[in-house]
Amino acid sequence: MKLYFTITCILLTLLSCKKDKKDTIALDYAYIGGEIINPNTKYIVLSKDETVIDTVDLDGRNRFIYKIDKLNDGLYTFRHGGEYQLILLEQEDSLLLRLNTLDFDESLVYSGNGGKKNNYFINEFIKNEGEEKYIVELCQLDGETFQKRVDSIKASKEKALENFANKYEPSQLFLRIAKANIDYSYYSSKEAYPFMHYGKNKAAVLKSLPDNFYDYRKDINYNDSFLIHNFNYNKFLRSNFNNLTLETHDKHETNACYDRKSLCYNLDRLKLIDSLILNPTIKDDLLYHFTMGYLSRNKNIADNSKLLKSYLEKSKSEKGKKMMSRYTINSNVLKEGSRIPNIKIINYKNNVLSLASQINSPTVLSFWSHKYRKHFKETHFKLKELKIKYPEVTFITINMDDSDLSKSKKFLESNGFYSAEEFKFKNPEESLDILAIYPMTKTILVDKNKKIVNSNTNLFSVHFEEQLLGLINR
Structure with a gap:
């Protein structure tokens, strides 16, 4: 509370001094400050419309204060440790926030002007x-x-x-x-x-x-x-x-x-989006979302090629088209019976290993990110349950983030999920590409011979344990 009182006094003094000089002139800047309890990093990232404004360091007491000059009124995003939330900033605001990363949204409170x-x-x-x-x-x-x-x-x-x-x-x-x-x-x-x-x-x-x-x-x-x-x-x-x-x-x-798996239905949907949406950003987002959703679930190579062709004809995003083409190629490579790619992973003793070297029994590969805390917790609780029921299966869990090894280790330990089967990708961007990891819930089943049995299932599917028994009995 001392922080709030101190910063509030400073901000109010600044604002009132400015207003005393000329009350009729609106300020074109705003302040944002606050305190992060149990921080995951030593900074927050402030952005607007997906454009980063600045990275703001926390001080020794995990507090910060920042001035945004030439403020454009609107919604801004602040990010910390993979979590984020939107805030509305308008000229003359002096917004203070306080949150606990252990309960990010629920603990978030604001004070000050705004x-x-x-x-x-x-x-x-x-x-x-x-x-x-x-x-x-x-x-x-x-x-x-x-x-x-x-x-x-x-x-x-x-x-x-x-x-x-x-x-x-x-x-x-x-x-x-x-x-x-x-x-x-x-x-x-x-x-x-x-x-x-x-x-x-x-x-x-x-x-x-x-x-x-x-x-x-x-x-x-x-x-x-x-x-x-x-x-x-x-x-x-x-x-x-x-x-x-x-x-x-x-x-x-x-x-x-x-039937979301129907090629005809999905082609119709892309055609409809193309006909109704004129705004290129909105159109590209919808085309990308639905095309990626289809390709991530479908295993028919010919149908994937047809939908990709439709997407490429309609999208104006060169970045999106490159990513979608690459994803389609990699998804088609990860077919049943193919060998798991020899990707490099790191254990929490900082040893670099090959993914294939860790697979000597029926294996489940799942993935997580700091950005999706709810998915992280639900996945790890589910894995704890499955490990007890199926001791003959190896459950390998890999962090996807391009961040420091100690951060992921601390995150696992603080949530009680640290184990020898936890790893990080050595080269996250390349690995995500090769394994075509989308959506976040994607799970890969691999047999004891390092051959892919299912390249895209879901831990929470009603059919998952049936698929797991099929893997064990191969």
Whole structure:
């Protein structure tokens, strides 16, 4: 609390001195400062729209303060130890934050000028995370009842925003972002309904919905540059294109049903994105997301080539096209029966080893990153369970980050997961490429002869233990 008091006094003094000179001139800079408890690194990274502004060092007490000159009002990102969160900064803000890395989002609190609006956003973010499971439950209701329930949730959020606005009189920028978060969270829930609903025939589920279920679509801006980096907007677009594609797919495929593995469905989706999206950033993001999702699951080389061709014809991102082409080649190489690539890994005694040398029994390869703490914990708890049930299997877990070895070791130890089967890639970028690691949940099964049995499964799949028994019995 001494830090907060000291920095607040300094900032208030600076701001009030400036205002005394000329009250009518708005400041074109802002301050951000704070304290990181249990830091994973000695710095934070501040960025805007994926462009890094600066790396800010923590002092001896794990505190920092930073001035942003010529501030452009809007959402900024601060990152620390693989975790990140968005903050809204506007001219004249002097924002302070405090967090504990052991419980990053839940412990995050703001104070100072700009604190109230950012506390609003972090509280909404945490509520939305908890709301996701409830929405899945609601999706099992009939369409009309579901609509009433989500309408009620939206109305409650709008009332809370109205109360906040009446009390604190925030800027129009804040209100625009907050309203967009509410709207697109609501739209995403409705777009997800057919796919979360228990019915297998998704086209039939769509046809059963009330006539006004998707009335909001007529007001959607598919090229909203203001919301390019908004999580709820992007989540909505992905779900929306699943729906729209299903509707177009149903028109030319008899008895069409939702099958994300269907080449025809995926080709239709890329075509629809290309026709509706004009903004190159939004278009390339959607094309990349859906193409990568298909290629990461599909093992038919001919179909992969057809979808890749469609992607290359539509994307304008040269970087994306190079990455997708390389990924497709490497995915096709990792077919069943091929030998596991001889990638270099490092153990936590700092010894460089070959991956193949560590495989002398049925083996499960899984991967993790500091950036995805929830996945890290869920994966390691699952592995603990599997190691007890299947002692004849070797479970090798590899950190994917391009970071210091001691950082990963400390992270494993602090969470109680350190073991002899934990490694890091010696050359992360090259290794991720060769093993075509996407998505993060990808798991590779290898037999005792170092031959790939399954190049892309998932620890949490309902079929995983069946696949594991097949590996053991080979």
